[in-house]
Amino acid sequence: MQIQDTLAVITGGVSGLGLAVAQRLVAGGAKVALLDINDDKGAAAVAGLGAANARYFRTDVTDEANVAANVAAAKDFMGGLNAAINCAGILGAGRVLGKEAPMPLKNFAGTVMVNLVGSFNVAKAAADLMQHNAPGTDGERGAIINTASVAAYEGQIGQAAYSASKGGVVAMTLPMARELARFGIRVNTIAPGIFWTPMVDGMPEAVQQSLSASIPFPSRLGQPGEFADLVAFILGSIYLNGETIRLDGAVRLAPK
Numbered sequence: 001m002q003i004q005d006t007l008a009v010i011t012g013g014v015s016g017l018g019l020a021v022a023q024r025l026v027a028g029g030a031k032v033a034l035l036d037i038n039d040d041k042g043a044a045a046v047a048g049l050g051a052a053n054a055r056y057f058r059t060d061v062t063d064e065a066n067v068a069a070n071v072a073a074a075k076d077f078m079g080g081l082n083a084a085i086n087c088a089g090i091l092g093a094g095r096v097l098g099k100e101a102p103m104p105l106k107n108f109a110g111t112v113m114v115n116l117v118g119s120f121n122v123a124k125a126a127a128d129l130m131q132h133n134a135p136g137t138d139g140e141r142g143a144i145i146n147t148a149s150v151a152a153y154e155g156q157i158g159q160a161a162y163s164a165s166k167g168g169v170v171a172m173t174l175p176m177a178r179e180l181a182r183f184g185i186r187v188n189t190i191a192p193g194i195f196w197t198p199m200v201d202g203m204p205e206a207v208q209q210s211l212s213a214s215i216p217f218p219s220r221l222g223q224p225g226e227f228a229d230l231v232a233f234i235l236g237s238i239y240l241n242g243e244t245i246r247l248d249g250a251v252r253l254a255p256k
Contacts, residue, residue: 001082001136001143001235004029008083009074011061011122014041016197017147018087020224021231026053028232033074035059035067035122036088061088061118071125082133082142084126085231086119086169089147092161108161115165116172119146123176123187131183138238141184145234146173148191150246154253166191170244177242186241188234193248195222216250 006025012018013034022032026049034056036042042056055077057070075081092111094103123144130142148169155163169189177187194200194211200221203211212220230247234240 001140001238003232003235006030006083006235007032007075007078007080008085009033009035009071009081009122009126010085010087011035011059011118012086012088014038014045014056016087017192017195017224017227018085019045020228021085021087022049022054024225024228024232026050031078033057033070033077035061035070035074061086061121062113064121067118067121068125068128071122071129075129080133081126081129083235084122084130084142084144086122086144086146088118089115089165092165093158094161095158096160103161108164111161112165112168115162116168119169120172127180127183127185130185133184135184139184140186140238143186143188143235144176144180145231146187146189148189148244150191150193150248150251150253152191153246156253157256173244174242181241186238188240188242189244190227190230190234191244191246191248192227193222193246193251195224195227197224214251214254215248218249220249222247222249 008025010018010022010032013022014036025032032054034042034045034054046054046056057074059070060066090111094107096103133141135141146169149166151159151163152166152170173187173189180187
């Protein structure tokens with residue numbers, strides 16, 4: 001699909017990678033719906049993007065009914081829906097055997113619920129609406145892009161929950177793409193490495209420099225705009241389907 005024809009819901013869309021995607025798409029003429037849980041940042045994001053181009057919907061991605069209702073409302077606002085980009089996620093850091101006690105199950109389950117189940121909830125709700133779109137080039141009716149992580153492949157100590165959740169996102173990409181192929185809906189995933197996000201921005205400079213030095217080339221943190229550029233490329237590349245793309249400067253995470 002062409003960027004100017006894109007009507008996209010974006011989870012985690014009011015900051016970080018999600019906001020960068022929204023900015024990239026709107027700059028190309030798209031309309032976006034920002035699904036997130038930060039009302040203040042949501043209002044600021046819409047102000048920056050323009051109320052005619054973007055709307056914020058307070059959304060808990062783990063709530064199936066809330067997601068379905070807001071995806072439908074987003075479609076009404078935009079006058080259609082042909083793209084869903086899942087950027088919402090949490091780190092969920094913690095050791096399986098902590099200093100005081102084993103990791104509480106609620107911590108593990110909470111991370112999986114947001115990162116994996118949340119992505120599934122949004123993809124499912126979006127696909128349910130996209131299947132009724134008029135087919136475009138090659139019969140395409142929509143595209144879903146999920147966000148995993150290089151931690152899905154080389155999880156570090158303390159990332160058992162996070163890696164499991166992101167590994168699940170990678171694992172569901174191909175079967176979902178195969179199933180939705182008959183509707184003309186593509187499914188792809190991006191697995192970013194270490195990116196410059198609000199979380200990294202709050203780290204000490206020495207830690208930021210250490211992270212940058214660990215990346216082979218370019219030896220720096222990824223920029224949200226680079227993630228957004230890849231999203232735009234995937235949207236415009238109809239033959240790209242069922243794939244997980246690493247965007248990481250060739251980094252491979254060390255055990256810790």
